Every structure is written in C-alpha cells, then in structure tokens.
Amino acid sequence: MKILVLGGYGYFGSNLLAVLRHNPAHDLYIGARRQRDDRTVVVDWQSPEETLTRLLAYDVVVNAAPWPSDEHLFQCLSLFMERGRTWIETTADPLQTAKLLDWKSSVSPGPGAVMIGVGVFPGLTNVLVNSFSSTTGTLNLAIRYRLFSGAGPGMCLLMAETLTRPSIRLENGARKEGPPVAPSAIFPWSDGKHTAMQVYLADAEYLFRSTGIQQAATYLSVRPDAINWLGFTANLLPASNLVRRLLAAYFRFLRGVVFGKKRTPIEFCVSDGETNQAFVASDAFYAGSLLLEVCLEKVKNGLTPGFRAVDEVVTLEEVLEAGGRYGIAFQVKTYPR
Numbered sequence: 001m002k003i004l005v006l007g008g009y010g011y012f013g014s015n016l017l018a019v020l021r022h023n024p025a026h027d028l029y030i031g032a033r034r035q036r037d038d039r040t041v042v043v044d045w046q047s048p049e050e051t052l053t054r055l056l057a058y059d060v061v062v063n064a065a066p067w068p069s070d071e072h073l074f075q076c077l078s079l080f081m082e083r084g085r086t087w088i089e090t091t092a093d094p095l096q097t098a099k100l101l102d103w104k105s106s107v108s109p110g111p112g113a114v115m116i117g118v119g120v121f122p123g124l125t126n127v128l129v130n131s132f133s134s135t136t137g138t139l140n141l142a143i144r145y146r147l148f149s150g151a152g153p154g155m156c157l158l159m160a161e162t163l164t165r166p167s168i169r170l171e172n173g174a175r176k177e178g179p180p181v182a183p184s185a186i187f188p189w190s191d192g193k194h195t196a197m198q199v200y201l202a203d204a205e206y207l208f209r210s211t212g213i214q215q216a217a218t219y220l221s222v223r224p225d226a227i228n229w230l231g232f233t234a235n236l237l238p239a240s241n242l243v244r245r246l247l248a249a250y251f252r253f254l255r256g257v258v259f260g261k262k263r264t265p266i267e268f269c270v271s272d273g274e275t276n277q278a279f280v281a282s283d284a285f286y287a288g289s290l291l292l293e294v295c296l297e298k299v300k301n302g303l304t305p306g307f308r309a310v311d312e313v314v315t316l317e318e319v320l321e322a323g324g325r326y327g328i329a330f331q332v333k334t335y336p337r
C-alpha cells in the first residue's frame with residue numbers, strides 16, 4: 001500500500017512514521033515543502049491542481065501538516081472520496097474538526113474513504129469515550145499530561161489557542177461558552193484528585209455530536225499541578241493574536257528546545273460523575289501512532305467507503321490488542337468516584 005504522510009518530518013508526523021516503519025508492507029513517502037531525500041514528495045498548495053494530482057497517486061494520504069485553505073482541503077477530500085482513495089486526517093484543532101463534521105453531512109458518497117480524528121486527542125480519547133456508557137447522562141472528558149515534554153510547533157500553537165479560546169460545554173443539550181480555561185475543577189484521576197482547566201478541545205466536537213449526551217465538557221490538566229493554577233490566569237489575558245503568538249513561542253522554546261526529547265506520559269479520563277474510566281500510556285505520541293496503524297490495517301482489509309470518525313471504525317479492544325502486538329503498555333482502569 002502506497003502511503004504518503006504529509007508533515008512527516010514534523011513532530012507528530014515523525015512519530016507516526018516511527019511506528020509505521022515497523023510494518024514492511026507499507027510503502028512510505030513523506031510530504032514536505034522542499035525535497036529532503038528520495039522519499040520526499042514536494043507539496044506546494046500555491047499550485048493546487050498539480051498538488052491534487054500528485055496526492056492522488058497514493059492509496060492513502062495521512063495528513064499531519066497544517067491545512068491548506070478550507071477550499072483546497074475540501075476539494076481534496078471530495079476527490080479522494082470520488083476516486084477511491086483514503087484520506088486520514090489528524091488535525092487536533094477544534095474549529096477545523098467542527099468544519100469536517102459539518103462537511104460530513106454535505107459530501108456525496110463515493111468509493112473512497114475519509115477518516116478523521118486519528119491521533120492522541122482527538123483519537124484515542126474518542127475511542128475511550130465510545131467504550132464508556134454513562135449511567136447519569138453526563139460525560140466529562142479530561143486529558144492530563146506532563147507539560148515538560150516534547151511537542152511540535154503545530155501543537156504548541158494549538159496549546160496557545162486553547163488557552164485563549166472560550167471553553168465550550170453542553171448544558172441540557174445546549175451549547176454554552178465560558179471564559180477561557182474556566183472554571184477550575186478537581187478531577188478524579190486514577191492516581192488521585194488534581195486540578196483541571198475546562199477548555200475547548202477538538203474532542204468536544206465528537207463528544208457533543210456522537211454521544212447524544214445532555215451534559216458534557218472537556219478538560220485539560222498538566223503536571224505539575226501548580227501550572228494549572230497559572231493556566232487559570234489566562235482568563236485575565238486579552239485574547240489577541242499577539243498574546244497567542246507569545247504563548248506559542250514560549251511553548252515552542254519549552255517543549256521544542258528544552259524538553260524536546262522527553263516523552264509525553266498521558267492519561268485520559270472519562271467520567272459521568274459516578275464511574276471513571278482511565279486510559280494511561282507512557283508515550284502519548286507513540287500510542288496515537290499505534291491508532292493510525294490500526295486504521296491502516298482496516299484500510300488494507302477493505303474499509304467500508306464513506307466519511308467516518310475514528311471511533312466509528314476502531315474499538316478500544318482493538319487498540320489494546322495492537323498495543324500487545326507492538327509491545328506497548330497501555331492501561332485501562334475503571335474506578336468509582
């Protein structure tokens with residue numbers, strides 16, 4: 001299977017490739033803006049027609065690069081659907097995710113497939129949410145990771161945007177906005193209670209649209225705990241582009257330079273206020289990459305054509321089984337409040 005990973009020299013893309021390279025059946029290529037080696041495919045959205053023709057030469061394109069314009073992206077997805085190719089999207093941006101889910105209702109089905117939400121969060125989180133049945137009609141999803149660990153510029157920019165965008169939640173089925181990173185919450189993690197910031201994550205879009213739940217919110221918590229309290233001060237910052245750029249530059253320095261080589265241990269927790277289910281992995285990006293490998297197995301075995309979110313295609317059991325095969329230790333824990 002000819003697979004092109006757009007942004008494959010970037011942080012997330014190189015993690016994806018590190019896992020995909022274990023599978024000799026994959027014929028792998030890397031999309032970038034300039035030629036680097038004989039596996040590079042130059043992608044230049046200034047010449048959209050040429051780029052679209054180039055992308056259609058692959059059975060599967062995995063996108064771990066920034067989007068071109070919305071117009072070019074959706075033109076590309078429609079062509080992939082029409083021509084029987086597969087597009088796997090990893091974006092973690094909530095606004096882009098909302099656009100993808102809106103596009104889902106307008107697209108004409110064809111022999112191809114578009115799969116969205118493949119990664120860590122969104123990605124593994126959605127698979128975990130899908131395996132959880134709430135008894136109280138409430139669903140909260142929280143993500144906790146070590147801030148002093150590596151991340152790419154794309155994710156650092158998203159972190160800055162997350163802290164300065166209003167948080168979104170569902171209240172009696174209605175979508176409500178709150179100030180950024182508010183209110184503070186104490187969340188029941190598998191190792192005890194810690195603070196969490198209510199934020200707008202891409203995962204919220206899947207949670208709100210696919211579960212039919214009435215009360216829902218997404219939270220972020222970083223280790224060490226003290227940083228969460230600092231995060232709350234983002235409420236005081238003006239949500240300007242300058243603030244966003246400064247925050248992104250700070251995260252890039254911290255996570256790209258100082259802690260660039262450090263793994264990112266992560267825990268996701270789904271809670272309905274009574275029962276909690278947690279997924280723990282020692283390396284977030286490796287775990288998210290494994291989810292991509294599971295998706296590619298589905299494509300190889302004949303994925304049903306159409307547009308789908310990853311949690312419609314992959315189950316938690318399949319992720320755990322793949323973790324066992326690849327020697328990656330995940331833990332899933334269920335525990336009461």
Ligand SMILES: NC(=O)c1ccc[n+]([C@@H]2O[C@H](COP(=O)([O-])OP(=O)(O)OC[C@H]3O[C@@H](n4cnc5c(N)ncnc54)[C@H](OP(=O)(O)O)[C@@H]3O)[C@@H](O)[C@H]2O)c1
Nearest residue numbers: 007009010011012032033065092119120121152153154155
């Ligand atoms: N779902 C998840 O859990 C998850 C996790 C992490 C990241 N992501 C997504 O992955 C993407 C990348 O994040 P990252 O932190 O890995 O960023 P990154 O390190 O900056 O990597 C992005 C790569 O995209 C390429 N690129 C940049 N601008 C481009 C353009 N105009 N045209 C074509 N290629 C371009 C760059 O490659 P060249 O310089 O070689 O051209 C760069 O290596 C983001 O969209 C993020 O939302 C998702």
